[in-house]
Amino acid sequence: MKAQIVSLIEQALNALKQGENWPEDLRPQVQVDLTRDKSHGDLASNIAMTLAKPLRKSPRDIAQQIISALPASPMVNKVEIAGPGFINFYLNNSAVASVITDVLGQGSNFGRSTIGQSEKVQVEYVSANPTGPLHVGHGRGAAVGDALCRLLQATGHDVTREFYYNDAGAQIDNLARSVQARCQGLEPDSDQWPTDGYRGDYIKDVAQSYLAGDRIDAEDKHVTGAAEPDNLDAIRDFAVAYLRREQDLDLKAFGVNFDVYFLESSLYSEGKVDEAVKQLVENGHTYEKDGALWLKTTDFGDDKDRVMRKSEGGYTYFVPDVAYHLNKWQRGFSTVINEQGADHHSTVTRVRAGLQALNAGIPEAWPDYVLHQMVLVMRGGEEVKISKRAGSYVTLRDLIDEVGRDATRYFLVARAASSQLTFDIDLAISQSNDNPVYYIQYAHARVCSVLRKLAEQGWQWSAEHSCDTLDRLSEEAELALMKRLSAYPATVTAAATHREPHTIANYLRELAGEFHSYYNSFKMLDDDEGLRNARVALSVAVKQVIANGLDLLGVSAPEEM
RNA sequence: GCGCCCGUAGCUCAGCUGGAUAGAGUAGGUGGCUUCGAACCACUUGGUCGGGAGUUCGAAUCUCUCCGGGCGCGCCA
Incomplete structure (x- = not known):
């Protein structure tokens, strides 16, 4: 309207x-x-x-x-x-009420659009390295990234969900040496514990599984433990597969799936890193200094030049990063969104600079970034420090087990990514009934309950016939609800264009609130058939929009609670 | 020192590309279930939108500058 x-x-x-x-x-x-x-x-x-x-x-x-x-x-x-x-x-009221006809007619498609024109969009998120279980920060990335994907799909984009991980390099060596140390029966407080080793208990689990000769089936890796404590290469392969499988299980429990798992090692094995370096050198944006190869990122807005190849011969992490993004471009993604923790925001300038230096026709502001700020975890009134090495840790799976999947997802996606988030575990657990996500779900379940009651009374109701009686809806609360419903499609497109999934959560809270208030003031199942049908139609429309909105957030819409 | 993010009610946070008297949850107070599910609702207490200046018909929103907090600033990722 x-x-x-x-x-x-x-x-x-x-x-x-x-x-x-x-x-x-x-x-x-x-x-x-x-x-x-x-x-x-x-x-x-x-x-x-x-x-x-x-x-x-x-x-x-x-x-x-x-x-x-x-x-x-x-x-x-x-x-x-x-x-x-x-x-x-x-x-006039009938103009306002026409939204109900729209919602009931379009069902789960209400709010969806084709403004994306099937543009190929890739969203990279989580991208955790396989050196430990996923923690709350990864959870925020997963919740925000997945909701973004759902929003982009709902607005007619052709979305690819991608997970990139470092399966080679120094961190993986630390991991392998840590597992090996556990295989040899060492404890993290031992003098012989490897420098920069991972100290968490999960390392012990990996070691035991390796020694037991377990077979590991991860999404993209299948490895059997060699049970040889001296074989560091075998331990490395096993540990990566093991932790990848753990992360898979975490993500599955969280309801997050990916289309592509991209291995950093493949960039090396397929020569993509060397190709990128060669191109950068040919384009004249590099120089040798102190035995290292440097990229003149200052030509492209960086505040200092960056080392590409260390004096010991290895590449710094950002070189495969540039090769990876060139690969994304070559795969035809006109829009790429990287959802990352803000602690890595310094890569933004660097990656873009590297891509410009390739002179490959890539736009200056490509790719896009959605950076989420840190998650502060509170437990027992105190901040829980997240440190993989120290092993003090709040895993995503702990949260899902204790707080529930829906509530965890909602909490992590309901706030603007640019704001820091305080996740108070005690509050989320102990007062889980006061959780906003239940408030929204309850509105949905309430309508389902009304429909059950309607059937019990032997009354008939159908979307088609109810549309004749919508002019019976004239209460302020009803008009306000209908106006709220008609704002939903614009809310979805705005959330998608601005990459702000949290606005959907806000909208749903307000819609649910207005519905609860309405429900308490008026009787849905009125004896007057026309009024009853109109009110049920409005309620069902609310239920539909809540279900559509919750789906965008990856949260379920239960029929009973 | 430089860059990015944040500063709104006691606490956690919304406020869409500037719009008409600043909102919600939670915490505090008072009421509402023989009636469609009270995981709910109604009323109420609570704010110099960090400070200052500027832009204009109009600023929580945009610009500048201070103050405070977080995160980066590696030949780590």
């Missing part, structure tokens, strides 16, 4: 443009918003105020001209000028 009002205003403006001598280049953007206060009507536009300066007239005069030029519309009851020059539109 918003689009129709915008169209009416545009027609009025075009008419005015003929009569008046408006500047040619004046192309006003018509903005129409749902009003916050019902005394301001249903929809309002600030167009007159934005035109005041270029036209050198008072906003209220312009508003009056626009109103006079507005074409008649069956959905508009009244138009008023208010305040400094707002144009307020009052809609």
Whole structure:
């Protein structure tokens, strides 16, 4: 209905443009918003105020001209000028109620759109190295990244979900030596414990499994333990596969899946790293200094140049990173979104600089980044430090087990990624009934309950027939609910374009709140058949939109609780 | 010192590309189940939107500058 009002205003403006001598280049953007206060009507536009300066007239005069030029519309009851020059539109009830017909007709497709035009988009998220179980920070990345993917799919993008991990290099060597030490019966506090070794108890589990000769089946790796404590290579392969499998299980329990697992080692084995380096050297953006090879990232906005090849001969991590992103570009992803922890934000400039230096026609601001800030974990009133090496640790699986999958996902995705997040485990566990996610789910379950009750009473209801009775919905609460429902599609597209899945959580909270309030004030299953059918239709529409929205967040919509 | 993020009610946080009297949860207070599920609702207490300056019809929102907190600033990833 918003689009129709915008169209009416545009027609009025075009008419005015003929009569008046408006500047040619004046192309006003018509903005129409749902009003916050019902005394301001249903929809309002600030167009007159934005035109005041270029036209050198008072906003209220312009508003009056626009109103006079507005074409008649069956959905508009009244138009008023208010305040400094707002144009307020009052809609008739049937125009507002048409959203119910839309929701019931479109079902799970309500809110979905094709604005993405099947653009190939890749989202890389989690991308944890296989050196330990996933922790809360990874959980936030998983929740945000997955919700982003769902949003992009809902808006018509062709989405690929990708997980990149480092299965070679110094960290993996540390891992292998740590497992080996456990195989030899060493404890982390031993003098002989490897420097920078991983001290967590899970290392002991890996060692035991290796010595037992277990077979490990991870998503992309299958390894049998060689049971030889001296064979560091075998231990390395086994440990990586073991921890990859653990992460797979964590992600599966969290309801997060990937299309592609990309191994850093493949970039080396397929010569992609050497190719990228060669290209960078040929393009003249590198130089030798102190026995190392440097990339002049300062040519592309970095504050200092970066070492590509260390004096000992190995590449620094960002070289395979650049090769990896070149590979993404070559795979045809016009948009790539990297969801990462903000502690790695320094890679953004570096990767982009490397890609520019390749001179491969990649846009300067490519790829996109969504960076989430740190998660502060509270337990027993104290902050739990996350340290893999120390082994003090809140794993994602602990959270799922203790708090529940739905609540964990909701908590981690309900806040803006740019804000730090305090996850109070005690609160999430002990007061789990006051959890906002249950509040939303409860609204859904309530409608399901109403439908069960309806059937028990022997009453019939169908979406098709109820549409004739929607004019019975005239209570303030009902009109407000319907307006809220009609705002859903725009909420979805905005969340997708701005990459802000948390706005869906906000929307659902408000929708659920309005529904609970409505439910407590009015009887759904009224004896009056017309009124009853109309109210049930509204309730079912609310249930549908809650289900659609929760699905975007990866949270379930239970029929009973 | 430089870069990024944050600073809104006691606490945790929303406030869409600037819009009409700043919102929610939680905590505190008072009420509401013989009636569709009380995991709910109604009312109520509580804020110089960190400070200051600027941009304009209008700023929590944009710009600048201070103050405070987080995270980065490796020939680690």
